Amino acid sequence: MLFRAVTMKDETMKADSKGIKRLPRVTLSGRIAEEIREAVLSGAFPLGSQLNEMELAEKFGVSRGPVREAMQRLIQEGLLHSEPHRGVFVPELTDTDLSDVYYVREAIEGAAVQRIMARQDRKDIHLALMKIAKQMEKTVAQGSWMQVADIDLAFHRELVESAGSFRLSRMYATVQAETKLCMHMLMGGYRSSKALVEEHELLANLIAGDDVAATLRELSRHFGDPIRILRKANAVRQGSEAA
Amino acid sequence: MLFRAVTMKDETMKADSKGIKRLPRVTLSGRIAEEIREAVLSGAFPLGSQLNEMELAEKFGVSRGPVREAMQRLIQEGLLHSEPHRGVFVPELTDTDLSDVYYVREAIEGAAVQRIMARQDRKDIHLALMKIAKQMEKTVAQGSWMQVADIDLAFHRELVESAGSFRLSRMYATVQAETKLCMHMLMGGYRSSKALVEEHELLANLIAGDDVAATLRELSRHFGDPIRILRKANAVRQGSEAA
DNA sequence: GATTTTATGATTGTTGACAATCATACAACT
DNA sequence: AGTTGTATGATTGTCAACAATCATAAAATC
Incomplete structure (x- = not known):
């Protein structure tokens, strides 16, 4: 079944120092x-x-x-x-939507990159991003494209959250949700490969470096052209439907 | 009275080419x-x-x-x-919120500026922004700071909407609403002056020009440091309460 | 007097019923 | 056959009542 019956049992209750749990505060x-x-x-x-x-x-x-x-x-x-x-x-996403989602992603992630790279110490974010990239590497070898995509999204989410802006993260959560919807469109076009892992590693290394402009350029390149990817995916899908 | 009773009369009905109006679609x-x-x-x-x-x-x-x-x-x-x-x-906004709102504003407007300035023809946006600046000039001379602030917000909204991204505009609408809440905090610190008008004119002219980096720098300068402004406003307010 | 317990009133959260609207099927008309 | 009108069923929108929770006041206890 798609959905479970909803109860008020809150599985995330935390105990305070006296072992007293907070009561659920969710409707x-x-x-x-x-x-x-x-x-x-x-x-x-x-x-x-x-x-x-x-x-x-x-x-x-x-x-x-x-x-x-x-x-x-x-x-x-x-x-x-x-x-x-x-x-x-559920919205039907058009080419325009797809472009828009990626444009906005880039705007948000760009802002995050700039803030992060204005900091002296970037060891923590570098470590976190490399760890996710390593996970991606493992999953490329033995998982589904959907699982790789999820790790990909986690990488980018980590990046944005590292900027430490509540509102940027909130906006990005929405955009990531829409990205995920877009991915159902892009299915055949999602590049689940070793090259993808390397791209993420490169981003992590650039963020640990000092060249902001180069990092932003690589980020832009990383997103590529979603419309062309979609068209390629559609072509592949139409090719196999005709056969 | 603060609120009017809500009826279903839709005052924004538009007529199609045969004079037939669309029926209201609002709950x-x-x-x-x-x-x-x-x-x-x-x-x-x-x-x-x-x-x-x-x-x-x-x-x-x-x-x-x-x-x-x-x-x-x-x-x-x-x-x-x-x-x-x-x-x-209604949320109580802290210093942290204030900073965050302005950070996110700058991220969004910066993205809009970059997209706009990638275009060849910027006459329309320049004209629109200068028109709003002219309005601001008039209002500085004879209106309240709140009215000037509204025009200020309109300038920035025009800028973001000119980027032509549905999602960027949607995010910005929220951030502008929060900006407006912040303005109630900044009351005494809002600089309603001729210099403010000139800053907006300068921004409009830079956007019409070719130096993206200089434009982004001026945008950042334009936002200033909201925390310092808030502290100044509080100092002024405390000064007059002690007297 | 200070603290704890209980009662009460106010407000939020949910429910089930009624009202309103829409989509579709069927009948009637041209 | 094509178009218009009507009926019906499904779904959404709103309402009022009940249930649950919280904040505060009052009473009881120490």
């Missing part, structure tokens, strides 16, 4: 928003498909109210798209 | 979200204050459901802050 709508978010990002709902609030409520074992509230959150975030009186949909 | 919750948003941004709710959903529902003449949905939107946007079971609050 049903918050939990549901997370569940739906993960389902959308995992590709469980095809692009363009409608989310039926009655079905979701039944599946979660709750009333429609919290489901509606959860969806309002995701709509505002940009992950879902509402058409009043007609329903809530 | 109560959407309208309410806008009303609350404007109220918060106008300073009607002090920073840190609680929004009471029962009172709001009564004032709008609707049930609590749409009010809750509206608030979920604004919470997700970052304009309001929810504490489960305790209520929804």
Whole structure:
């Protein structure tokens, strides 16, 4: 089953120094928003498909109210798209969207790079990024492209979070979610290869170095041209459908 | 009265080529979200204050459901802050928040500047920005600092929207809302002067020019150090309270 | 008087029902 | 056959009531 029934058991309770646990401070709508978010990002709902609030409520074992509230959150975030009186949909992403997502990613990551590289000590971020790159290397050898993509995203998320800006990270979370949706479009075009690992290692090393301009140029190169990648992916897919 | 009762009359209906108007496609919750948003941004709710959903529902003449949905939107946007079971609050912005808002503004506007300046023809954006600067000049002479601040924000919004990225503009709308909240903190520190107008004119001219690096430097200079401005404002305010 | 316990009122969170809107199927008309 | 009108069912939007939680005041205890 796609969804688990939502209960209020909070598995992340932390104990304070006296062994007393904090009580859960999450609403049903918050939990549901997370569940739906993960389902959308995992590709469980095809692009363009409608989310039926009655079905979701039944599946979660709750009333429609919290489901509606959860969806309002995701709509505002940009992950879902509402058409009043007609329903809530997973957006269909166009070429324009794809370009836009990558443009904005680059803007955010560029800002992060500049802030990080203005610091004297970059050992920690270098270490963290190289560690993720090593993980990617292992997964390229024996995992699926989706797993590699997830590590790729983790690398970039680490980079942005290292900038230490709450708002930059929040914006990036949304953009990464949209990136993940885009990846379902790019499926055949995602380059899961040793060269990809090397690109990430190069980025990590440049960030540890002193040439900001070169780092930003490499970041831009790293993103490539998503539209061309998509076209290539479509060509490959059409080629195999015709055969 | 702070709020008007919300009806479904859509004042922005557009006529198609046959004079046939589109029907309204906005829900109560959407309208309410806008009303609350404007109220918060106008300073009607002090920073840190609680929004009471029962009172709001009564004032709008609707049930609590749409009010809750509206608030979920604004919470997700970052304009309001929810504490489960305790209520929804206008955030209290700290020095850290102030710095963060301005950092992120600069990141977004910097990206917009770079994209705009990669274009050959910049006459339109130059014209639009100079027009807003001229408006600011008039308002400096005879308006309130709040009005000047609004024009200032319009200048920057024009700049970002000229980049033509849906997502950049969406992110910037949120950041501008937070900027507006910050401005209530900066009240006495907002420099409503002829020099401010000149700074904007300079930015417009640099954008029309060819030196990207110089433009980005001026943009950074233009934002100044918000913390120092806040401290100065607080000092001025404390000075007049002691007298 | 200080601290703990209990009661109360206010507010938030959720539910289920009713109202409104839309999409589709079917019937009637040209 | 094509178009228009009507009915029906599905889904979304809103409402009012109940449940749950919190903050505060009052009472009890030390």
